[in-house]
Amino acid sequence: MLTRLSLRQKLLVIPVLGFLVTGIVILMMLTLLKRQHQLTQNVVEHDLSAIHHYTSLLSDFSKNHLSVHDLLSRYRNDLNAEDLVALGAARIEIIRQVQQGLDNQFDIHRQYSDKSSQEAVLILKESLEHYIQAVESALQQSDNRLRYQETLQSANQLFAETHKHFVGLLEIMGQSSEEETEVQLAVFEQHILLVSLIVFVIMTFLVVFSLRQSGRLSRQLHQMIYAMNQLASGNLRFRRSRDHYDSEELEQLSEAIDCFHSTLNSLEKTQARVEEQNLRLKEEVLHKEHAESELTHALDALQIANDELEHRVKERTSALAKMNDELLLEIEQRSRAEQQLQLFKMAIYNTSEAVIITDADARILEVNPAYCQITGYSRAEVLGKNPNITRSERHSEKFYRNMWGCLANKGQWSGEIWDRRKSGEVFPKWLTINAVNDPERNSTWYVGVFMDISDMKQAEQQLEQLAYYDALTQLPNRILFQDRLEQEVKTCASENGRFGVLYIDLDRFKYVNDTLGHSVGDQLLVEVARRIKLCLRQPDTVARISGDEFTAIIRSVHELNDMEVVAAKIIEQVEQPVIIGSREVYVGASIGISLYPDHGNSSETLKKHADMAMYKAKELGRGRYQIFDYTMSALNVDRMALTGKLKQAITQNEFVLHFQPIVEIESHSIAAVEALIRWQPSEGEMIYPGNFIEHAEETGLIHEIGNQVLLSACEQGAQWNRQLTHPVTIAVNLSAIQFENPELADYIRDVLDTTGLPPELLNVEITETTVMKHPEQTEKLLREISDMGVGISIDDFGAGYSSLSYLMRFTANKLKIDKAFTQQLTDRRSDQIIPTAIINLGRSLNLQTVAEGVETRFQLDMLYDKGCDYAQGYLFSKPVDAETIWPMLQAHTLLEDVRGMHI
Template identity: 40%
Template sequence: MRVSPTASGRHYGLVAFGALLLVWSLIGHDLWMLAYPFKSNLTLATDRSFRADLPWIGFVLILGGALTLLVWQAWRHTRRAAVEASARLALQRLIVDHASEAMMLTDSAQRILSVNAAFTAITGYAAEEVIGLTPTRLSAGHQGLTGHRNVWDFVAENAYWEGELWDRRKDGTLYPKQLRITAICEDGANISHYVAVFSDVSESKAQAQRLEYLARHDPLTNLPNRLALDAHLLMAIDGAVPGIDRMALLVIDLDNFKTVNDSLGHPAGDRLLAELARRIGAHMDPARRLFRLGGDEFVIFIEQMDSEEAVAALADGLIKLISESCDIDGHILHMTPSIGISLYPEDGRDGQALIRNADTAMYYAKAHGRANYQFFTEPMNAAATKRLHLESELWRALAENQLVLHYQPQVDLLSGKVVGVEALVRWRHPQRGLIGPSEFIPVAEECGLILPLGHWVLLTACRQVRSWLDQGVDMGEMAVNISAHQFRQPEFARSVRAILAETGVCAHRLELEITESTVMHGVDEAIRTLTELKDMGVKLAIDDFGTGYSSLAYLRRFPLDRLKIDRSFLADVDSDPDAASLLTSIVLLGRSLGLQLVAEGVENFAQAEFLRTLECERVQGFHFYQPASAEEVVGFGGFGLFAALPA
């Protein structure tokens, strides 16, 4: 058995002290016999013996003194070692008691010998309550006796165990702990003690669960996100039997949601998304789960589909539900969804295929009027591939100057003179020839190309005005269509000013055409932008008037110059009295607002004559001129037909 250094020092000190006591006893005895002899006749002999023994006695005295000094020093060192050992033990005990991890010492029979303060703090048991007990009795069963025996069997075989297990506190609550058990062998062979060190990992596990939740949920709506959707689809499809189990996936995208962000700000958009998520989520059940993919896109996954008719009914209900008005910060908003639907296993046997095909169907729904749903069909793949290819080519077209402007003259109907031109963008495709804007402008708006494209159109049109003026050709005003996204840019008015300054074109030669829906979203901001443009001297026109939902009260607030009547109102004026009456009302309305009227899409003599009787100021259309290149438009009728404006 191993003996402590302090105990050994004390043992050897006692032996040395006994030896010293024996030496001094012998010296004392000799001195006593010399001082008090027993017989007088021995005195002389004793005197002689004493004198003879004097050197030996001196040596013994010196040796005894040295030995005494050594014993004294040994005693002092032993005493100091004992004090230092006690101090070290006290320090070690202090460190153990202040450790953040709980520590427990047991004997070889697993009876608890000592615990530290952290043990009491974590388990709730005081030291006196557990001394002599076994850890298995304290845990009271959550792991089960078998679990604890497996742990201790592993320790017996490997001299350690480390892992996580659940335990029970004194108050009965369960908690997870990270535990490490180490066996101690004092003689190097047989286990004499066990040391268990553990910590409460409740908080770290809760934090991990919070991080896991955040990783799989959208913070705005608290809905599961794309990561959670992927995992759910994988689990559902792995457990499905093709041909027996049928499932459906719906991708829901809000129509024109970006307008809300642009006009009311992102906080209002976030509140709208949260409200719609709440509405839709209230109609979900265990068989139908709602996810948010991001932005304004949601997904509903139906794990047990009854029939396609039931899915269609759900989509109809969602359109009605989402279309109900929302009061956001005092603004009554109406949103509509476009919904794409894919079915398992017909449209895909894995989650990614289902999402991709439902997304394709959703874009197909948007292309067919929005506010509707479409089931995925295989021809949609070809259309989606074509659109993706067109998007890629469109980026290349802008970079390689494949886009060109054509110009359609606007005619003063009373004088017959050309008073301006409208710039119309065309795409001169290397293989497909000239492509009209109706085919690629929607793609440009969806892929984010509309901003650089719109800037290019405005800059190119103003450069063309400058070029004509330098040639001595006055084409009047240049009308340019402005997209909603372009108009809502905070720096739009400043960019117009910069283009005018760069090209040297006077502001009164530029007319910007903006649709009703553009100015009616975020009216106050639209008025500020229009006023800034008007202060520059730029002419302003509402394009496609009559097709939107503009309010007359707002129209009076907008600093406009013209209303441009949409071509749809001219179609039957020569044969339909109602159409003629409607067109007359629009012209009178514009005149009452103090605005000039421009009719577009005039295609025959009857339409032109009807507009002439209404004294509509300007017209444009195929009846007069078709859009043409800059060189061709100058040759239409010679320069004398153009009404000159101040340079």
């Protein structure tokens, strides 16, 4: 479009566009200001009007309650029963008017109020109705002194509750109005920023456009001047750039230059063509003279060749007549031989055993139908091929050398050999080969006859399988493993060799078997056995010796590191999720390692020491391997004793809960308490979780212990919240092992239903390790828990490694700052970086932050300045039993020595 404009018109484009942009910007600013004015007017007319009306209703309600209370208090002193009922009815009528006013205001402002305001009004209306009923009941019970006093007290309590709901409604509406105003201001600021950005972009575009247009015009004029100078100097071979010109004047000038250039080029080319035609005529004359001479020589050579061809035809005719006589004799001889051959073929073709005939060069000459039926190859596919096309590669070259040596010496060989069918199936056969010599021709043929013995071998294998292999996993069983282990000990003892033994125990398999059933457990064992086998070499042996225990023999070990590499690979493979049906199942592996002869010179000693090392691996945290050392014998005894004591503690309910308050920094009130487990044996001192939780996780007992803790904490929380006037949340820690139970969410739902604790008053705490170990399964469980209304906190945040992509996917409500960062807070900026970053991260993700381990007022002040929401630590209270923390919950504030501090 711009190319059609003249130069004069193009110079006017920029000023016109500038005026248009200025007008548009002014119009957009006026529109934004008008819209902002309307939004502000709506807030004043609707939100503030509603707050004013509800405040008026609260005032009327409070006045009438005082009148009712005064009237009821004067009863039996200044008033009789009839006067009390009459005056009370009048007061109730006034309160009914307040109720009617509340309904009217709700209908008027329903369309402008949000969901939380509507729910608050409905709760207020219900509470007001209860209050009116209580007052009416008090009037009706005036003749019964005891019932009258109880009803009067109930009415006072309902007034306090209704008054609280009125105040709560006003706070919600005020907060809603404030949030709406802030949103409107933010939107207005964004619009102003957007308009400014648009103006800047358009003005930048106009400046760039002006510079570009002027540059293009100057460049095009310089190109035309250059072209004219070249033409004037007689240079017709220069190349002009074919730019698109921005105006009709320049385009016309360019076309005139091109036309002139083209005309000069045409004249030059015409002259060149005339000179080229003259030269071509001269060359054609010379060429014709040369061709006539060559044609004469070619005719002479053709005559000589014709004479030679006639002589050769006569000789060839005589030879063909002689060959025809010899061919007739050979045909007669072959006819007699074919009759004999047909008899032999009928016998071979009708036998049930396979027959194969080869020459001395091992080329197949013939096979019978039984051969084709057994091998799967057709006759056409094998003729002329080597018999080794069915070789299975199960036999060594030495085996075949011995076979052919026997044929060469004795002329016959028979034995068992394994071949491969066309389908790829390997099968056993009993083969007999005979050498057939032909002295006249000085040649040898080989005739092989074999039968398929697959059925016989299969029967043998089934007997061996039942005796020496595990029926479920098809791995060697304990008997075969013991035999191979003893053989390996003897071999290494005689050859001064080394080998290793692995003792593998699956982590958390018992829990999977108990919760998901034995069918799932069996499928899991089959898959785990397959993965372990893939981690080993062909000469190595892996066996299943009991339910979830496997052993392996690693041959030809040069260094201890070789065993560690294999063990680490097995652990990595076993920990990968197993898909069974529609669910993912997770288990792990703990592995013990013993080495011959370093850790024993007998099979039993090596197994026992590998078993001890495996238990040490479980004690150190499971999911790892451990090499045997001789200090493990005593440790294994201690570990087994602790397991027995934990089982006894579960059955005798020796686990108790202590509670530590979590304080809201802004209001210095107790918002929640964290339930912490303690072990109180019937005889002895209290044991803290650091001394037994890890072992409980290794042995799988953590599931039963965790279930007891969750049930006890919810029962205590439900009891407290029934007695308190303000809600208190109960925080419970869940182990990473518990999150491997896919039924965890269902169990939490059952506990809440049983105890009656509202879901919003339960908060489960999980560590970063739990979140990152199996993120897909953890995300699914957390979503199910969150959908119930239960809160979720990420505990000890910052002490491990977290992926922000996973953190944003999980439905967490709080981040708990690890106490290691809280307790290192000083006035140095470097000590404040990590806590500040976690608080800012929580604010960005809309998560509240809780600082653990707060012990000084300086730490609390620093956290408050950084914007932390909650604090927990010895500054407020150490973990105490339920009886000790109850007065703190009733007071709903910090301890006395902290209450007056500046926060």
